Amino acid sequence: MADINKQINDGQKKWRQGVDLTSMDNINDYIKFKILEYEHFKFMNDDLWEQYKEDFADFTEAIFKTCNLTNIRNLRTLLRSQGVWVERDRQFHVSQSLYNTLCEEDPTE
Numbered sequence: 001m002a003d004i005n006k007q008i009n010d011g012q013k014k015w016r017q018g019v020d021l022t023s024m025d026n027i028n029d030y031i032k033f034k035i036l037e038y039e040h041f042k043f044m045n046d047d048l049w050e051q052y053k054e055d056f057a058d059f060t061e062a063i064f065k066t067c068n069l070t071n072i073r074n075l076r077t078l079l080r081s082q083g084v085w086v087e088r089d090r091q092f093h094v095s096q097s098l099y100n101t102l103c104e105e106d107p108t109e
Helices: 002-014 024-041 045-055 061-066 069-081 094-103
Strands: none
Touching (some): 024 061, 024 069, 061 094
């Protein structure tokens, strides 16, 4: 547990100002950290939706599309399992589904 708390504290310091969207390594590390943080603090439903929208506000569909596919699938899975509606359809790439959720004015029931 102490290791997780240290990772969370370190990550919060590192990502305090957001993520450098010009570096794929930074973007992928940021996504992995946000998954860890959301799980650690047990964000759920509307609280998680709001936090996700704040944390990924500057992301575009194109940025998501260039991310490590495992990372964005894990993010989608976490959001869905914690009560945030994210489309899961073969017609939509994971990147498009994550971006569409960011664009919502209100959380989908």
